[in-house]
Amino acid sequence: MVRFERVSRSFAARKGSAAVFALDDLSLEIPRGEIFGVIGRSGAGKSTLLRLINGLERPTGGRVVVDGIEVNALSESELRPVRRSIGMVFQHFNLLSSRTVFENVALPLEVAGIGDAEIRDRVEPLLDLVGLADKRNRYPAELSGGQKQRVGIARALATRPKILLGDEVTSALDPETTASILALLADINQRLGVTIVLITHEMSVIKEICHRVAVLEAGKLIETGRAFEVLTQPRHATTASFVRGVTGVELPADLARRLSDQPSPGSQAVLRITFTGSHATAPVVSRLTTILGIDINILAGRIDTIGGEPFGALLVSVPGDEATRLAVVSAVERLNLQGEVIGYVA
Ligand SMILES: Nc1ncnc2c1ncn2[C@@H]1O[C@H](COP(=O)(O)OP(=O)(O)OP(=O)(O)O)[C@@H](O)[C@H]1O
Numbered sequence: 001m002v003r004f005e006r007v008s009r010s011f012a013a014r015k016g017s018a019a020v021f022a023l024d025d026l027s028l029e030i031p032r033g034e035i036f037g038v039i040g041r042s043g044a045g046k047s048t049l050l051r052l053i054n055g056l057e058r059p060t061g062g063r064v065v066v067d068g069i070e071v072n073a074l075s076e077s078e079l080r081p082v083r084r085s086i087g088m089v090f091q092h093f094n095l096l097s098s099r100t101v102f103e104n105v106a107l108p109l110e111v112a113g114i115g116d117a118e119i120r121d122r123v124e125p126l127l128d129l130v131g132l133a134d135k136r137n138r139y140p141a142e143l144s145g146g147q148k149q150r151v152g153i154a155r156a157l158a159t160r161p162k163i164l165l166g167d168e169v170t171s172a173l174d175p176e177t178t179a180s181i182l183a184l185l186a187d188i189n190q191r192l193g194v195t196i197v198l199i200t201h202e203m204s205v206i207k208e209i210c211h212r213v214a215v216l217e218a219g220k221l222i223e224t225g226r227a228f229e230v231l232t233q234p235r236h237a238t239t240a241s242f243v244r245g246v247t248g249v250e251l252p253a254d255l256a257r258r259l260s261d262q263p264s265p266g267s268q269a270v271l272r273i274t275f276t277g278s279h280a281t282a283p284v285v286s287r288l289t290t291i292l293g294i295d296i297n298i299l300a301g302r303i304d305t306i307g308g309e310p311f312g313a314l315l316v317s318v319p320g321d322e323a324t325r326l327a328v329v330s331a332v333e334r335l336n337l338q339g340e341v342i343g344y345v346a
Helices: 047-052 078-086 101-111 116-129 146-159 175-194 202-208 227-232 237-247 251-259 286-292 322-334
Strands: 003-011 020-030 035-040 063-065 086-089 163-166 197-199 212-217 222-227 268-275 297-306 309-319 340-346
Touching: 003 297, 020 047, 020 063, 020 212, 020 222, 035 175, 035 202, 047 063, 047 163, 047 197, 063 222, 063 237, 078 086, 078 322, 078 340, 086 146, 101 116, 101 146, 146 163, 146 175, 163 175, 175 197, 175 202, 197 202, 197 322, 202 227, 212 227, 212 237, 222 227, 222 237, 227 237, 227 309, 237 251, 237 297, 268 322, 286 309, 286 322, 309 322
Parallel strands: 035 197, 035 212, 086 163, 163 197
Antiparallel strands: 003 020, 003 063, 212 222, 268 309, 268 340, 297 309
Protein backbone atom coordinates (compact mmCIF):
# COMPACT_ATOMS: atom_id res chain seq x y z
CA MET A 1 0.00 0.00 0.00
CA VAL A 2 2.90 2.36 0.79
CA ARG A 3 6.42 2.17 -0.54
CA PHE A 4 9.34 4.39 0.44
CA GLU A 5 12.18 4.13 -2.08
CA ARG A 6 15.46 5.58 -0.77
CA VAL A 7 13.60 8.53 0.75
CA SER A 8 15.45 11.41 2.35
CA ARG A 9 14.04 14.57 3.89
CA SER A 10 16.52 17.16 5.00
CA PHE A 11 15.92 20.61 6.40
CA ALA A 12 18.22 23.44 5.39
CA ALA A 13 21.09 24.39 7.64
CA ARG A 14 20.64 27.28 10.05
CA LYS A 15 23.51 29.67 10.69
CA GLY A 16 26.21 27.79 12.58
CA SER A 17 24.63 24.33 12.33
CA ALA A 18 24.52 21.57 9.72
CA ALA A 19 21.44 20.51 7.74
CA VAL A 20 19.12 18.12 9.61
CA PHE A 21 18.25 14.82 7.97
CA ALA A 22 14.82 13.98 9.41
CA LEU A 23 14.87 10.88 7.17
CA ASP A 24 18.01 9.53 5.59
CA ASP A 25 17.88 7.14 2.59
CA LEU A 26 14.96 5.16 3.96
CA SER A 27 13.36 2.27 2.06
CA LEU A 28 10.26 0.59 3.44
CA GLU A 29 7.17 -1.33 2.33
CA ILE A 30 3.85 -1.25 4.16
CA PRO A 31 1.66 -4.17 3.01
CA ARG A 32 -2.00 -3.60 2.15
CA GLY A 33 -4.49 -4.45 4.90
CA GLU A 34 -1.96 -4.63 7.73
CA ILE A 35 -1.42 -2.64 10.89
CA PHE A 36 2.09 -1.23 10.60
CA GLY A 37 3.84 0.41 13.54
CA VAL A 38 6.71 2.89 13.34
CA ILE A 39 8.59 3.30 16.59
CA GLY A 40 11.45 5.59 17.52
CA ARG A 41 12.58 8.08 20.12
CA SER A 42 11.78 11.77 19.94
CA GLY A 43 13.32 13.28 16.79
CA ALA A 44 13.84 9.90 15.06
CA GLY A 45 11.77 11.02 12.05
CA LYS A 46 8.39 9.39 12.73
CA SER A 47 6.19 12.45 12.10
CA THR A 48 8.15 13.27 8.95
CA LEU A 49 7.53 9.73 7.68
CA LEU A 50 3.79 10.08 8.31
CA ARG A 51 3.62 13.50 6.66
CA LEU A 52 5.40 12.16 3.58
CA ILE A 53 2.63 9.57 3.12
CA ASN A 54 -0.13 12.15 2.89
CA GLY A 55 1.99 14.62 0.97
CA LEU A 56 2.14 17.25 3.73
CA GLU A 57 5.90 16.92 3.44
CA ARG A 58 7.94 16.45 0.24
CA PRO A 59 11.05 14.29 0.11
CA THR A 60 14.37 15.90 -0.80
CA GLY A 61 15.39 12.58 -2.37
CA GLY A 62 13.74 9.31 -3.38
CA ARG A 63 10.10 8.38 -4.06
CA VAL A 64 7.02 7.86 -1.91
CA VAL A 65 4.45 5.61 -3.63
CA VAL A 66 0.96 5.26 -2.10
CA ASP A 67 -1.41 2.74 -3.65
CA GLY A 68 0.55 2.90 -6.91
CA ILE A 69 0.69 6.71 -7.06
CA GLU A 70 3.96 8.59 -6.64
CA VAL A 71 2.66 11.23 -4.22
CA ASN A 72 5.80 13.37 -4.26
CA ALA A 73 5.29 14.00 -8.00
CA LEU A 74 1.74 15.40 -7.56
CA SER A 75 0.68 19.06 -7.49
CA GLU A 76 -1.37 20.35 -4.55
CA SER A 77 -4.64 19.95 -6.50
CA GLU A 78 -3.71 16.43 -7.62
CA LEU A 79 -2.96 15.58 -4.00
CA ARG A 80 -6.49 16.46 -2.82
CA PRO A 81 -8.22 13.18 -3.85
CA VAL A 82 -5.24 11.19 -2.57
CA ARG A 83 -5.53 12.90 0.83
CA ARG A 84 -9.23 12.02 0.90
CA SER A 85 -8.21 8.34 0.67
CA ILE A 86 -5.98 8.77 3.73
CA GLY A 87 -7.54 9.32 7.17
CA MET A 88 -5.60 10.86 10.03
CA VAL A 89 -6.00 10.35 13.79
CA PHE A 90 -4.17 12.69 16.18
CA GLN A 91 -2.73 12.43 19.68
CA HIS A 92 -4.79 15.38 20.94
CA PHE A 93 -7.88 14.46 18.89
CA ASN A 94 -8.15 17.88 17.12
CA LEU A 95 -11.94 18.07 17.44
CA LEU A 96 -13.88 21.29 16.87
CA SER A 97 -15.30 22.32 20.23
CA SER A 98 -18.28 24.19 18.75
CA ARG A 99 -19.49 21.10 16.86
CA THR A 100 -21.32 18.09 18.22
CA VAL A 101 -19.97 14.56 17.90
CA PHE A 102 -22.13 14.04 14.78
CA GLU A 103 -21.03 17.35 13.27
CA ASN A 104 -17.34 16.62 13.90
CA VAL A 105 -17.58 13.27 12.11
CA ALA A 106 -19.58 14.89 9.29
CA LEU A 107 -17.06 17.68 8.72
CA PRO A 108 -14.82 16.00 6.09
CA LEU A 109 -17.95 14.97 4.17
CA GLU A 110 -19.28 18.56 4.20
CA VAL A 111 -15.90 19.75 2.93
CA ALA A 112 -16.12 17.16 0.14
CA GLY A 113 -19.53 18.63 -0.85
CA ILE A 114 -21.64 15.60 0.07
CA GLY A 115 -25.37 16.18 0.66
CA ASP A 116 -27.13 16.01 4.06
CA ALA A 117 -28.96 12.72 3.46
CA GLU A 118 -25.82 10.87 2.44
CA ILE A 119 -23.88 12.42 5.31
CA ARG A 120 -26.48 11.00 7.72
CA ASP A 121 -26.28 7.58 6.04
CA ARG A 122 -22.52 7.53 6.42
CA VAL A 123 -22.09 9.09 9.85
CA GLU A 124 -24.70 7.05 11.78
CA PRO A 125 -23.05 3.64 11.09
CA LEU A 126 -19.64 5.12 11.96
CA LEU A 127 -20.96 6.31 15.33
CA ASP A 128 -22.28 2.78 15.89
CA LEU A 129 -18.92 1.31 14.88
CA VAL A 130 -17.01 3.39 17.44
CA GLY A 131 -19.68 2.92 20.14
CA LEU A 132 -20.83 6.54 20.36
CA ALA A 133 -24.34 6.46 18.87
CA ASP A 134 -25.80 7.69 22.19
CA LYS A 135 -23.40 10.66 22.28
CA ARG A 136 -24.17 12.00 18.82
CA ASN A 137 -25.46 15.38 20.09
CA ARG A 138 -22.80 15.90 22.77
CA TYR A 139 -19.96 18.40 22.49
CA PRO A 140 -16.27 17.44 22.86
CA ALA A 141 -16.06 19.12 26.28
CA GLU A 142 -18.66 16.61 27.53
CA LEU A 143 -16.59 13.57 26.49
CA SER A 144 -13.77 11.58 28.09
CA GLY A 145 -10.38 11.31 26.34
CA GLY A 146 -11.20 7.86 25.02
CA GLN A 147 -14.57 9.04 23.69
CA LYS A 148 -12.90 12.02 22.00
CA GLN A 149 -10.46 9.66 20.31
CA ARG A 150 -13.39 7.51 19.13
CA VAL A 151 -14.83 10.63 17.49
CA GLY A 152 -11.41 11.28 15.92
CA ILE A 153 -11.33 7.75 14.53
CA ALA A 154 -14.90 7.96 13.17
CA ARG A 155 -14.07 11.30 11.53
CA ALA A 156 -10.93 9.81 9.94
CA LEU A 157 -13.05 6.97 8.51
CA ALA A 158 -15.82 9.25 7.14
CA THR A 159 -14.29 9.58 3.67
CA ARG A 160 -13.85 5.77 3.50
CA PRO A 161 -10.07 5.94 3.35
CA LYS A 162 -7.82 3.09 2.27
CA ILE A 163 -5.21 4.12 4.81
CA LEU A 164 -5.52 5.39 8.35
CA LEU A 165 -2.51 7.27 9.74
CA GLY A 166 -2.25 7.47 13.52
CA ASP A 167 0.02 9.99 15.23
CA GLU A 168 0.62 8.80 18.82
CA VAL A 169 -3.09 8.00 19.06
CA THR A 170 -2.98 6.65 22.61
CA SER A 171 -0.22 8.78 24.16
CA ALA A 172 -2.71 11.10 25.89
CA LEU A 173 -4.81 8.23 27.30
CA ASP A 174 -4.64 6.09 30.45
CA PRO A 175 -3.71 2.39 30.08
CA GLU A 176 -7.26 1.06 30.20
CA THR A 177 -8.54 3.55 27.62
CA THR A 178 -5.44 2.85 25.51
CA ALA A 179 -6.35 -0.83 25.44
CA SER A 180 -9.91 -0.10 24.30
CA ILE A 181 -8.77 2.30 21.54
CA LEU A 182 -6.20 -0.22 20.28
CA ALA A 183 -8.88 -2.93 20.28
CA LEU A 184 -11.13 -0.61 18.27
CA LEU A 185 -8.38 -0.01 15.70
CA ALA A 186 -7.73 -3.76 15.39
CA ASP A 187 -11.47 -4.30 14.89
CA ILE A 188 -11.62 -1.59 12.19
CA ASN A 189 -8.62 -3.14 10.43
CA GLN A 190 -10.33 -6.53 10.41
CA ARG A 191 -13.81 -5.41 9.47
CA LEU A 192 -12.99 -2.73 6.89
CA GLY A 193 -9.61 -4.06 5.67
CA VAL A 194 -8.15 -0.58 6.01
CA THR A 195 -4.34 -0.35 6.19
CA ILE A 196 -3.28 1.36 9.42
CA VAL A 197 0.07 3.09 9.99
CA LEU A 198 0.73 4.06 13.61
CA ILE A 199 3.67 6.09 14.82
CA THR A 200 4.46 5.68 18.48
CA HIS A 201 7.23 5.76 21.05
CA GLU A 202 5.58 2.95 23.04
CA MET A 203 6.50 -0.66 22.27
CA SER A 204 3.32 -1.78 24.06
CA VAL A 205 1.27 -0.29 21.19
CA ILE A 206 3.27 -2.36 18.70
CA LYS A 207 2.92 -5.45 20.86
CA GLU A 208 -0.85 -5.16 21.17
CA ILE A 209 -1.95 -4.70 17.58
CA CYS A 210 0.78 -4.28 14.97
CA HIS A 211 1.47 -6.98 12.41
CA ARG A 212 4.73 -5.37 11.35
CA VAL A 213 7.06 -2.77 12.78
CA ALA A 214 9.81 -0.43 11.63
CA VAL A 215 12.29 1.00 14.13
CA LEU A 216 13.72 4.43 13.32
CA GLU A 217 16.77 6.06 14.81
CA ALA A 218 18.17 9.44 13.72
CA GLY A 219 16.28 9.28 10.42
CA LYS A 220 17.44 5.79 9.53
CA LEU A 221 15.59 2.50 9.46
CA ILE A 222 17.49 0.28 11.87
CA GLU A 223 15.19 -2.73 11.95
CA THR A 224 11.93 -3.90 10.39
CA GLY A 225 9.95 -7.12 10.17
CA ARG A 226 7.04 -9.02 11.66
CA ALA A 227 6.26 -7.56 15.09
CA PHE A 228 6.49 -10.98 16.72
CA GLU A 229 10.01 -11.57 15.40
CA VAL A 230 11.32 -8.06 16.07
CA LEU A 231 9.96 -8.14 19.63
CA THR A 232 11.13 -11.64 20.50
CA GLN A 233 14.50 -11.47 18.71
CA PRO A 234 15.54 -7.81 18.46
CA ARG A 235 18.81 -7.43 16.55
CA HIS A 236 19.63 -3.80 17.23
CA ALA A 237 20.50 -2.48 20.71
CA THR A 238 17.93 0.34 20.42
CA THR A 239 15.19 -2.15 19.56
CA ALA A 240 16.27 -4.34 22.46
CA SER A 241 15.95 -1.38 24.83
CA PHE A 242 12.42 -0.62 23.54
CA VAL A 243 11.46 -4.27 23.92
CA ARG A 244 12.86 -4.89 27.40
CA GLY A 245 9.94 -3.73 29.47
CA VAL A 246 7.44 -5.37 27.15
CA THR A 247 8.68 -8.91 26.63
CA GLY A 248 11.55 -9.30 29.08
CA VAL A 249 11.59 -10.98 32.44
CA GLU A 250 13.87 -9.65 35.15
CA LEU A 251 15.47 -11.50 38.02
CA PRO A 252 14.35 -10.40 41.49
CA ALA A 253 16.74 -7.60 42.54
CA ASP A 254 18.62 -9.56 45.24
CA LEU A 255 19.33 -12.43 42.82
CA ALA A 256 20.36 -10.03 40.05
CA ARG A 257 22.93 -8.48 42.43
CA ARG A 258 24.36 -11.92 43.26
CA LEU A 259 24.50 -13.13 39.63
CA SER A 260 28.04 -14.01 38.56
CA ASP A 261 29.56 -14.97 35.16
CA GLN A 262 31.41 -17.97 36.55
CA PRO A 263 30.18 -21.03 38.45
CA SER A 264 31.53 -21.65 41.94
CA PRO A 265 31.34 -24.87 43.95
CA GLY A 266 27.67 -25.62 44.72
CA SER A 267 26.31 -22.66 42.73
CA GLN A 268 23.12 -22.86 40.70
CA ALA A 269 22.96 -22.02 36.99
CA VAL A 270 20.33 -19.45 36.00
CA LEU A 271 18.65 -20.21 32.68
CA ARG A 272 16.42 -18.06 30.51
CA ILE A 273 13.96 -20.25 28.63
CA THR A 274 11.93 -18.57 25.89
CA PHE A 275 9.03 -20.21 24.23
CA THR A 276 7.05 -19.00 21.27
CA GLY A 277 4.04 -19.91 19.15
CA SER A 278 2.51 -23.33 19.78
CA HIS A 279 5.29 -24.15 22.27
CA ALA A 280 4.47 -21.17 24.47
CA THR A 281 2.17 -23.07 26.74
CA ALA A 282 4.23 -26.29 26.98
CA PRO A 283 4.50 -27.62 30.55
CA VAL A 284 8.24 -27.12 30.38
CA VAL A 285 9.18 -27.35 34.04
CA SER A 286 7.36 -30.60 34.71
CA ARG A 287 8.75 -32.13 31.51
CA LEU A 288 12.33 -31.19 32.38
CA THR A 289 11.91 -32.54 35.89
CA THR A 290 10.55 -35.81 34.52
CA ILE A 291 13.19 -36.18 31.78
CA LEU A 292 16.20 -35.24 33.90
CA GLY A 293 15.07 -36.10 37.41
CA ILE A 294 16.36 -32.80 38.85
CA ASP A 295 14.84 -29.97 40.87
CA ILE A 296 14.07 -26.78 39.00
CA ASN A 297 13.34 -23.50 40.79
CA ILE A 298 11.21 -20.92 38.99
CA LEU A 299 12.69 -17.44 39.64
CA ALA A 300 10.53 -15.28 37.34
CA GLY A 301 8.26 -15.77 34.39
CA ARG A 302 5.87 -14.20 31.95
CA ILE A 303 3.39 -15.52 29.42
CA ASP A 304 1.96 -12.99 27.04
CA THR A 305 0.79 -12.47 23.48
CA ILE A 306 2.33 -10.35 20.73
CA GLY A 307 -0.16 -9.44 18.02
CA GLY A 308 -2.25 -12.37 19.25
CA GLU A 309 0.62 -14.93 19.15
CA PRO A 310 1.64 -16.51 22.45
CA PHE A 311 5.10 -15.83 23.83
CA GLY A 312 6.63 -16.87 27.13
CA ALA A 313 9.86 -16.37 29.05
CA LEU A 314 10.95 -18.14 32.21
CA LEU A 315 13.97 -17.69 34.45
CA VAL A 316 14.82 -20.86 36.36
CA SER A 317 17.74 -22.13 38.38
CA VAL A 318 19.15 -25.66 38.13
CA PRO A 319 22.20 -27.38 39.68
CA GLY A 320 25.24 -25.54 38.29
CA ASP A 321 27.58 -28.44 37.53
CA GLU A 322 28.54 -28.70 33.89
CA ALA A 323 26.91 -32.07 33.19
CA THR A 324 23.48 -30.97 34.52
CA ARG A 325 23.72 -27.59 32.82
CA LEU A 326 24.42 -29.10 29.41
CA ALA A 327 21.72 -31.75 29.89
CA VAL A 328 19.14 -29.07 30.73
CA VAL A 329 20.01 -26.87 27.74
CA SER A 330 19.86 -29.80 25.34
CA ALA A 331 16.56 -31.05 26.85
CA VAL A 332 15.13 -27.52 26.44
CA GLU A 333 16.18 -27.53 22.79
CA ARG A 334 14.62 -30.96 22.26
CA LEU A 335 11.34 -29.43 23.45
CA ASN A 336 11.75 -26.85 20.62
CA LEU A 337 12.35 -24.02 23.09
CA GLN A 338 15.34 -21.71 23.46
CA GLY A 339 17.50 -22.00 26.56
CA GLU A 340 20.43 -19.83 27.57
CA VAL A 341 22.54 -19.80 30.75
CA ILE A 342 22.68 -16.15 31.87
CA GLY A 343 24.85 -16.64 34.98
CA TYR A 344 25.30 -18.37 38.32
CA VAL A 345 24.15 -17.75 41.87
CA ALA A 346 25.83 -19.22 44.90
N1 LIG B 1 10.29 21.91 9.65
C1 LIG B 1 11.45 21.49 10.18
N2 LIG B 1 12.55 22.28 10.15
C2 LIG B 1 13.73 21.87 10.65
N3 LIG B 1 13.92 20.66 11.23
C3 LIG B 1 12.86 19.83 11.30
C4 LIG B 1 11.57 20.19 10.80
N4 LIG B 1 10.72 19.15 11.02
C5 LIG B 1 11.43 18.19 11.65
N5 LIG B 1 12.71 18.59 11.81
C6 LIG B 1 13.79 17.80 12.45
O1 LIG B 1 13.79 16.50 11.89
C7 LIG B 1 14.02 15.52 12.90
C8 LIG B 1 12.88 14.51 12.90
O2 LIG B 1 11.69 15.14 13.32
P1 LIG B 1 10.29 14.37 13.47
O3 LIG B 1 9.30 15.38 13.97
O4 LIG B 1 9.98 13.65 12.21
O5 LIG B 1 10.66 13.31 14.62
P2 LIG B 1 9.67 12.42 15.52
O6 LIG B 1 10.30 11.08 15.57
O7 LIG B 1 8.30 12.52 15.02
O8 LIG B 1 9.81 13.12 16.93
P3 LIG B 1 8.68 13.30 18.10
O9 LIG B 1 8.40 11.93 18.61
O10 LIG B 1 9.37 14.17 19.10
O11 LIG B 1 7.49 13.96 17.46
C9 LIG B 1 14.20 16.28 14.20
O12 LIG B 1 15.57 16.45 14.43
C10 LIG B 1 13.53 17.61 13.93
O13 LIG B 1 14.13 18.63 14.69
